Amino acid sequence: MSPSGFRSRASDLLNRDPGxxxxxxxxxxxAYILAGLVFxxxxxxxxxxxxxxxxxxxxxxxxxxxxxxxxxxxxLFNIGVVGFMGIGVYVTxxxxxxxxxxxxxxxxxxxxxxxxIAAIGGVLVAAAVGLVVxxxxxxxRADYLAIVTIAFSEIIRFTFMSDxxxxxxxxGTVDIAVxxxxxxxxxxxxxxxxxxxxxxxxxxxxxxxxxxxxxLFLWDPYLGLVDAVSVVIPSNPKPVVxxxxxxxxxxxxxxxxYWLLSxxxxxxxxxxxxxxxxxxxxxxxxxxxxxxxxxxxxxxxCALMGFxxxxxxxxxxxxxPPSFRPNITFYVWIALIIGGAGSNTGSVLGGAVFAALLYxxxxxxxxxxxxxxxxxxxxxxxxxxxxxxxxxxxxVPFLVYTLNSIGQLRLxxxxxxxxxxxxxxxxxxxxxRKETAASVDLSRPDRGGPDEDxxxxxxxxxx
Amino acid sequence: MSETTEQADRTAAEASNADERGRYPLQVRNxxxxxxxxxxxxxxxFEVEEGTLTGLIxxxxxxxxxxxxxxxxxxxxxxxAVRFNGExxxxxxxxxxxxxxxxxxxxxxxxxEEMTVLENMMLAPKxxxxxxxxxxxxxxxxxxxxxQEEELLERVWEVLDFFEIDHLAEEYAGNLSGGQxxxxxxxxxxxxxxxxxxxxxxxxxxNPSLERxxxxxxxxxxxDGYTFLIVEHDMDLIMNNCERVIVMHQGKILMExxxxxxxxxxxxxxxxxxxxx
Numbered sequence: 001m002s003p004s005g006f007r008s009r010a011s012d013l014l015n016r017d018p019g020x021x022x023x024x025x026x027x028x029x030x031a032y033i034l035a036g037l038v039f040x041x042x043x044x045x046x047x048x049x050x051x052x053x054x055x056x057x058x059x060x061x062x063x064x065x066x067x068x069x070x071x072x073x074x075x076l077f078n079i080g081v082v083g084f085m086g087i088g089v090y091v092t093x094x095x096x097x098x099x100x101x102x103x104x105x106x107x108x109x110x111x112x113x114x115x116x117i118a119a120i121g122g123v124l125v126a127a128a129v130g131l132v133v134x135x136x137x138x139x140x141r142a143d144y145l146a147i148v149t150i151a152f153s154e155i156i157r158f159t160f161m162s163d164x165x166x167x168x169x170x171x172g173t174v175d176i177a178v179x180x181x182x183x184x185x186x187x188x189x190x191x192x193x194x195x196x197x198x199x200x201x202x203x204x205x206x207x208x209x210x211x212x213x214x215x216l217f218l219w220d221p222y223l224g225l226v227d228a229v230s231v232v233i234p235s236n237p238k239p240v241v242x243x244x245x246x247x248x249x250x251x252x253x254x255x256x257x258y259w260l261l262s263x264x265x266x267x268x269x270x271x272x273x274x275x276x277x278x279x280x281x282x283x284x285x286x287x288x289x290x291x292x293x294x295x296x297x298x299x300x301x302c303a304l305m306g307f308x309x310x311x312x313x314x315x316x317x318x319x320x321p322p323s324f325r326p327n328i329t330f331y332v333w334i335a336l337i338i339g340g341a342g343s344n345t346g347s348v349l350g351g352a353v354f355a356a357l358l359y360x361x362x363x364x365x366x367x368x369x370x371x372x373x374x375x376x377x378x379x380x381x382x383x384x385x386x387x388x389x390x391x392x393x394x395x396v397p398f399l400v401y402t403l404n405s406i407g408q409l410r411l412x413x414x415x416x417x418x419x420x421x422x423x424x425x426x427x428x429x430x431x432x433r434k435e436t437a438a439s440v441d442l443s444r445p446d447r448g449g450p451d452e453d454x455x456x457x458x459x460x461x462x463x
Numbered sequence: 464m465s466e467t468t469e470q471a472d473r474t475a476a477e478a479s480n481a482d483e484r485g486r487y488p489l490q491v492r493n494x495x496x497x498x499x500x501x502x503x504x505x506x507x508x509f510e511v512e513e514g515t516l517t518g519l520i521x522x523x524x525x526x527x528x529x530x531x532x533x534x535x536x537x538x539x540x541x542x543x544a545v546r547f548n549g550e551x552x553x554x555x556x557x558x559x560x561x562x563x564x565x566x567x568x569x570x571x572x573x574x575x576e577e578m579t580v581l582e583n584m585m586l587a588p589k590x591x592x593x594x595x596x597x598x599x600x601x602x603x604x605x606x607x608x609x610x611q612e613e614e615l616l617e618r619v620w621e622v623l624d625f626f627e628i629d630h631l632a633e634e635y636a637g638n639l640s641g642g643q644x645x646x647x648x649x650x651x652x653x654x655x656x657x658x659x660x661x662x663x664x665x666x667x668x669x670n671p672s673l674e675r676x677x678x679x680x681x682x683x684x685x686x687d688g689y690t691f692l693i694v695e696h697d698m699d700l701i702m703n704n705c706e707r708v709i710v711m712h713q714g715k716i717l718m719e720x721x722x723x724x725x726x727x728x729x730x731x732x733x734x735x736x737x738x739x740x
Contacts (some may be wrong), residue, residue, distance in 0.1 A: 155526050237528055260600060266610060268591040269598030275586050278575035285535065285569075287561035288594075296596050311657075340575070403555065439593060440612045442581040442630070444620050 012215055024349050028356040030363065039372040044233050047240045049364060054247030056281035056360050060313045061254040061351030065261050065344060072341035074297040077146040077278030079275045080133070081332050083153025083335040084126045084302045085309025086324035090160060092122035093319060094193050096205045100257040108201070109457055110165040115211040119310050127299050127307025138291060150231055153326060155330040161321040167194030190201050200320030208315045209246045247360060254348060256303060262346050262435070264300070271437040273297050327411075331359065335460070337421060340428020343435055358414050362406045367405060378404045486513050488659055488690055489565070494543035496526075496532050505530040505714035507543070511659070511707075516681065516691045518701035521711035522735055527694045528570060530711070531663055535567045536560045548658065562589065566659035569663060570694075574646035576637030580628065580647055584619040587654035591615070605709050619654065626650045627678060642673035649680065659690040666700060678704060698735070702726060710734070 032053055044363045063081060070076040095118035097110025113121070137148040159165055169192055195201065213219045222245070230235045264270055272293050275283040282291050313319050331354065339350020369375065378400035379385045386403035388394040402409065421428075436442060489511040496504040504526045511517045519527050532538040536557035544553045547565050561567075566645060575583050593599045593608035623629040623669050626646045633637060645665055653659055665681075666674050682704070687693060695701050700721040701708055710717040710725055712734040718725060725731055 009638070124634050150657075166681070174641070191628045263600045263605065264596065267605075268585070268593030268612065269596050269599045270584050271582060272594055274573050274578055276576060281537065281557075282569070282573045282575060283586070284557045284563055285537075285567050287558050287589055288586075290558075291557045293594075359726070436579070438580055438585055438612060439599065440616060442632075443612065443614060444587065444629075445617050 001177060019343060021348060025057075025353060025370055027052070028352060032356070035364070035368055039348055039368040041368075041371055044240055045367075047233070047244055049367065050212070050238070050342075051243030051247045053356060053360055053364075054357035055243070057352045058159070058254050059103070059249030059308055059351075060245060060249075060256050060335045060355045060359070062311070062333065063332040063350045064307040064339060064347040064351040064354075065254070065257045065300045065307060066308060066348040067332050067336050068272075068339075068344060069264065069297055069304070070263055070340060070344065071345070073270060073273040073277060073338065074294060075142065076138075077142050078149045078298070078301070078461065079326070079329050079333070080149030080151075080153035082306055082309075082324045082326060082328040083156040084130060084305035085312065085328065086153070086156050086160065086321075087129055088126040088306025088309035089124040089313040089319055090122075090201070090316055092118045093201045093203055093205075094195070095121045096203075097201065098204060099191060108192050110205075112325050113204055115208060116203075116215060117315070119307070122310050123303050124308045126309070127303035130299045130302025132296070134295055135304075138294045144333040150326060150329070153324070153329065157324045160200075160324070161198050162195075163197055165195045167192050167196035198321060202318045202319050203314065203316065206439055207242070208311075209249065212249060213245075213368075213411065245426065246315065253307075253311060254351075258344055258348060260304075264343060265435055265437060267439050269293070269296075274437050281412075291456055314417040322445065331414075334418055336360065337424050337426075338429055339417065342432045343430055346430040348430055349364055358417060362410045362413065364404045365402055375400055375403065409449065442455070480640055487511065488541070488548050488693055489534070489692065490546040490548070491530075491534065492544045494530065494545070495541045496529055496538060497541055498535055502714050504533060504540070506713070507716055508717060509709050509710070509719060510719075511690060511692050513690050514685065515706045516685050516693065516704060518705035518708045519711065520696070520698060520701050520708060521694060521717070523696075524713075525681045527709040527716040528663060529660055531694060533566060535565065535661060548693060552622060561655060561657075564656070565661065565663040566652045566655050566657040568645075568648045568652050568663055569662040569666065569669045572641065572648045573579050574636035574639065574644050574647060576635065578636055579632070580623070580634055580636055581619065581632050583651055583656070584654060585612070585615060585621065588615050588618070589655055594674050610620075613717075622654055628674070642669040642677075645677060646668055646673070646680075649677070657689070659692070660684075661695045664694055664696065666695060666697060674700075 029050070032050060033046070036049060041049070063085075067078065067081060070078045085133055092115075094110050095113045096111045096115045097108075099109040111118075133148060133152050137145045140148070208220065213222050226238050226241045227246075229241050265273070272283060272288050272290070275286075275288065276290050276293060280290050292436075313323065335350045335354035336347055337346070337350070338354050339346035376396070379397045382401070385398045388397045475654060484526050487510040491510070492508050494504050494507045495502070507530055519530070523722070529538065533540045533543075535557050536552070536559070539554050546552065547560070547563055548562065551563070552560050552563060555563075562712060563674075575586070580584070591608075593605075593610050598604045598608055620632075621630065621633055626649070628643060628646050628650065631643060631647075636644065639647060647667075649660070649665065650664070662681075665677060669677060678700075681691060681693075692704070693701070702725070707719070708722055708725045709719045710728075710731050712730075715733055717730055718728055
């Protein structure tokens with residue numbers, strides 16, 4: 001690589017404001033840790049809450065980045081995010097679950113493939129389904145793509161729930177023979193596979209973190225780390241460390257997403273995507289085959305959403321269809337809007353801020369209060385909560401009731417924040433900030449020479 | 464003087480029908496387009512000669528813009544054919560037509576507002592390696608993309624200088640004035656390396672000094688060998704600058720000829736002034 005290439009890369013790195021990201025992340029973590037200290041969390045509680053926070057910061061960061069490719073760059077109004085996540089994790093589960101015979105009679109089994117390969121399968125299927133959805137839908141105007149995608153994500157959820165797809169029998173052997181010569185023979189271990197219907201699937205395969213660490217030959221050092229932590233947390237430290245390290249792994253994946261999407265955006269490809277967002281006719285009239293670009297952008301985004309879905313849910317003990325309701329899609333949208341559509345850095349920050357303040361924040365607050373104060377049993381209804389205020393100005397039942405309903409209140413808070421943002425800062429946290437869509441610095445190349453004359457002579461040259 | 468060259472052209476054309484294609488890059492035959500019950504373009508045929516500035520005029524609703532849209536593939540004609548450089552381009556997608564070197568601008572300058580002038584310009588060149596996603600992403604291959612971008616960038620700055628909008632390079636296109644947008648749009652179209660430019664009302668909403676500059680640019684480019692077809696409202700502008708003028712009225716070609724011929728035509732005066740003269 002030439003020295004100038006190296007220099008421009010180095011300056012790229014500095015321009016991508018890692019400082020800003022560090023500041024926001026640092027602020028969030030500091031707030032969580034300080035709040036935990038003030039309210040007197042145990043070390044275990046502390047680490048758990050931090051791990052939990054990291055997990056959501058990372059998954060929302062990934063999803064916001066993927067959605068930013070669709071909406072921020074290409075202007076594709078995808079409100080079926082959760083559908084692609086669901087496909088990713090369900091396909092992974094079916095491929096990775098051990099065959100039913102070993103798993104017990106009540107549960108459907110899987111193909112028993114290694115988790116890594118199953119995850120690749122999940123991502124590929126999410127991408128392929130994205131292609132199928134996009135092929136007809138991208139010919140339609142933007143709003144119709146929105147309708148198609150949200151309908152699609154609901155269709156996916158109902159498919160997972162339906163009895164029809166609950167289980168299938170897998171044929172004994174698959175033979176591919178030409179003229180009596182067997183070219184390929186495969187006997188799937190699976191007898192019966194499926195989506196498990198409304199009961200969902202039990203994810204009785206190896207823990208994803210263990211799979212990742214074993215692949216990287218880090219499993220033994222990791223067990224050593226767990227032992228070391230047992231000095232601080234004497235009883236059963238492994239789940240705590242698991243959560244913590246898995247969170248770190250996810251942050252690494254966010255960095256990978258960021259890297260991939262920055263390169264996608266800061267390139268001639270990303271430039272065409274931006275042009276499509278601004279005015280597709282113009283891009284067309286300049287000779288760009290916009291349908292192809294839209295298709296590629298859509299499929300890539302869907303694959304990334306599928307992978308984020310896998311990382312989110314594959315480590316849970318089970319998955320059920322209700323986890324994949326459209327509210328997840330709207331969470332991702334809020335994260336993107338907070339950060340500012342069109343900016344990758346903004347997407348990461350939006351994901352972090354959304355996860356820390358709106359998604360985990362209220363729950364964390366409740367935990368903090370519970371750790372600090374002994375909360376009496378609350379009233380069962382709003383009426384019962386209000387009555388003491390009217391009768392004796394006693395606010396305690398009302399406060400307890402509010403605290404207990406914090407899960408529902410979360411949605412109210414999100415709505416309020418969204419309205420406020422739309423009124424006051426529709427362009428998001430980072431303001432009107434767009435990352436330049438080019439792989440090189442676009443300022444005037446510094447080659448010297450009489451610019452003006454050369455330009456006049458060359459500018460209109462026919463080639 | 465223009466009549467004699469016209470005469471000479473005619474004889475030349477008749478003499479060698481064989482190189483008709485080269486001399487008339489754009490050939491439009493019997494184009495027809497109806498929208499519901501309205502016939503917007505009705506049996507329109509014309510040719511544009513290479514290296515000329517040809518004007519397409521007519522009152523509002525004469526079908527000029529629709530003709531443009533039919534030629535550039537934004538709309539499909541109901542009947543008729545368009546040939547460009549000897550190749551049939553009727554019903555091709557607009558990006559395929561642009562790819563063949565027939566590039567248009569829009570009546571209302573359509574800038575990519577939230578992209579800078581530089582991004583607008585860098586978008587235009589054809590065959591950019593980095594438009595393939597994998598080349599832009601995969602390490603190693605990206606160096607190649609960057610090299611090409613650096614080459615393109617020099618050319619972009621040259622064209623910005625030529626159009627004297629280099630001082631606006633870092634500005635968002637949405638912040639440009641109407642006239643500056645027209646300049647940018649033409650500069651951008653030029654970067655696609657077209658053979659022929661279709662300009663849809665390039666002077667609408669442009670102040671007089673900028674209009675003069677735009678005209679100078681167009682004349683310079685024409686001398687360099689570009690072919691222009693310009694839709695315009697303003698009769699004087701067309702009459703003073705074009706070699707040939709096509710007049711449309713109510714979806715049909717009313718007449719075709721030199722500016723002097725058109726000026727002298729009773730039909731044209733009637734079409735413009737509504738038959739009261």
